[in-house]
Amino acid sequence: MxxxxxxxxxxxxxxxxxxERLKEISRAWRERHHDKVLAREREYHALHREERRAYSRGYHALHREExxxxxxxxxxxxxxxxxxxxxxxxxxxxEECRARARAYLATHPEKRREHKAEYYARKRGAxxxxxxxxxxERLKEIxxxxxxxxxxxxxxxxxxxxxPLSRGGDHTLYxxxxxxxxxxxxxxxxxxxxxxxxxWQKRGYIx
Ligand SMILES: [Zn+2]
Numbered sequence: 001m002x003x004x005x006x007x008x009x010x011x012x013x014x015x016x017x018x019x020e021r022l023k024e025i026s027r028a029w030r031e032r033h034h035d036k037v038l039a040r041e042r043e044y045h046a047l048h049r050e051e052r053r054a055y056s057r058g059y060h061a062l063h064r065e066e067x068x069x070x071x072x073x074x075x076x077x078x079x080x081x082x083x084x085x086x087x088x089x090x091x092x093x094x095e096e097c098r099a100r101a102r103a104y105l106a107t108h109p110e111k112r113r114e115h116k117a118e119y120y121a122r123k124r125g126a127x128x129x130x131x132x133x134x135x136x137e138r139l140k141e142i143x144x145x146x147x148x149x150x151x152x153x154x155x156x157x158x159x160x161x162x163x164p165l166s167r168g169g170d171h172t173l174y175x176x177x178x179x180x181x182x183x184x185x186x187x188x189x190x191x192x193x194x195x196x197x198x199x200w201q202k203r204g205y206i207x
Contacts, residue, residue: 110137117159121171128170131159135173148177149187149199156181164189 006013015022030037045052060067090097105112110133118129136159145153148160160179163169166189179187187195200206 118171121161121165124165126165126169126171128172131171131173131176136176139173139176140178143178146178147180147183149179149183149195152180154178154180158184160184160187162192164191167191 008016105115114131114133114136117131121129121131140157143157145155145157147154147157157178158181159176160183161169161171162175162177165171169175186198190198
């Protein structure tokens with residue numbers, strides 16, 4: 001038989017002739033040696049960490065808009081899946097999850113209040129519940145710790161939902177103002193126009 005001298009090893013020649021078969025073999029090998037594959041990837045990543053970081057920073061800067069859209073689309077497309085996964089995870093690790101949440105909330109009272117407010121907002125039918133403890137602190141600062149309705153300085157301001165939750169309002173930054181207990185109670189489930197009409201009449205400003 002004539003010896004072929006193409007400068008290739010027998011493996012390379014095989015690869016050229018049977019690309020599909022080669023893919024299969026390598027897939028099977030990777031499946032059989034999953035641990036080895038992972039270890040090799042880890043090693044590679046550790047060796048090229050800085051390089052990879054610089055590359056992805058550059059790539060990300062170039063494709064910012066595109067990436068954002070892809071990420072958002074992915075986020076929404078996998079909503080159900082993610083919810084199912086976390087439900088199952090929680091079921092399987094119930095005690096652990098509870099203990100972790102308890103420990104976290106014990107050291108973060110503002111988060112505890114945030115959770116509580118969110119819980120009640122959901123119960124009362126709010127669709128969007130993304131108001132955070134940080135936003136609440138910032139909001140009070142902007143209002144200089146005054147009630148949005150009567151202007152009184154108050155150290156136990158309450159979160160008033162401008163459009164009440166019971167009327168379709170959301171528990172979100174754009175629907176919340178700080179209010180003193182008395183104004184919040186008085187406004188109750190009135191919309192802002194209804195409340196304004198109420199106080200003008202009650203205080204006799206307008207007949
Ligand atoms: Zn007030």
